[in-house]
Amino acid sequence: MPNLKTAGYVERAAFAAQVLEKIVPKVAASIGVDPAVLDSEVTPGGYLLKTNASLQTEAALDDATADRLAAAFGYIFHQHSVLVSRLDDSGGSTGFVTVRFPKDTLDAAVAQRFFEKADAVEKGLGGGYTAFGDEQIFLNVVDGNGKSYSGLDNAAFLDGLKRTAASFGPPAPQVSDSGTAAARFIGNDWDKAPKGQDYAARLGGAGSPTVTALDVIATEYAGLVSASAAHYGWNR
Known part of the structure; x- marks a missing residue:
């Protein structure tokens, strides 16, 4: 296409x-x-x-x-992969930060502006986010060796998003929650498994x-x- x-x-x-x-x-x-x-x-x-x-x-x-x-x-x-996460998991190693926007103000354009602003404030915050309702959620996902893809520890990750929220607007968001989450990628190497065999193996083959x-x-x-x-x- x-x-x-x-x-x-x-x-x-x-x-x-x-x-x-x-x-x-x-x-x-x-x-x-x-x-x-x-x-x-x-x-x-x-x-x-x-x-x-x-x-x-x-x-x-x-x-x-x-x-x-x-x-x-x-x-x-x-x-290539699907992210599975569970927030507020005290045993998790992935930091998460929830940024809440005023009711009905978080749309694609606002989310993108905040995303770009966050990366400008602190390199490493432009990796990814998810959104639900009025909340934009950032996960400091780690690899198999426990190293964050962002290159930031959880404290720096949180601090960068707090500074972004404080300087962003309108609309004016605030960091409403943070902590640790369990997060992992479920994936398939389509070059080596072109028929989705890695996924299929989890589903009975x-x-x-x-x-x-x-x-x-x-x-x-x-x-x-x-x-x-x-x-x-x-x-x-």
């Missing part, structure tokens, strides 16, 4: 809303999770100083089920009932992508 890179946030959000309605519940059901227990939204999400429409899901799931759900989403949506069900959903998702590409001109 040669013109996908030119697609604006509104178009991407409209497509994501269709995915949320038509695909996400089926993915959840395929691994035995009742879609009704998921609180999913199309929200701004940031990665490397770029904001895009993203799907975020909250649910009270045990770790094994959460990882399987992440693998199922990654398998269907061809993601190729040919298992779960993966077979997901393959049917993947066909439906591909049709949705094709229809949206034709509608928005992404394939021209």
Whole structure:
């Protein structure tokens, strides 16, 4: 799709809303999770100083089920990785900071401005964020060796976001929460596993009932992508 890179946030959000309605519940059901227990939204999400429409899901799931759900989403949506996190986990090693904005003021444009401002205030804060409602959440995720991808320790990470919030506006946000979280990436190396084998292994392997069900959903998702590409001109 040669013109996908030119697609604006509104178009991407409209497509994501269709995915949320038509695909996400089926993915959840395929691994035995009742879609009704998921609180999913199309929200701004940031990665490397770029904001895009993203799907975020909250649910009270045990770790094994959460990882399987992440693998199922990654398998269907061809993601390199899916972030699983649990905030306020005293045993976690990932620092988190929640920045709350006045009611109904956090949209994609505001989130992107704050994202850019944070990186200007403290290099390392432009790695990524998620958003729910009026909250923009930053995670100081660490690698397998316990080293943060941001290059900042949790105290510096928090301080940088406090300074950003104090100098940002309008709208004027505030740091409303911080602490440690459990966070991990569930991923697939598509170069080495082009059929999503890393994800499939978490779901019973190729040919298992779960993966077979997901393959049917993947066909439906591909049709949705094709229809949206034709509608928005992404394939021209």
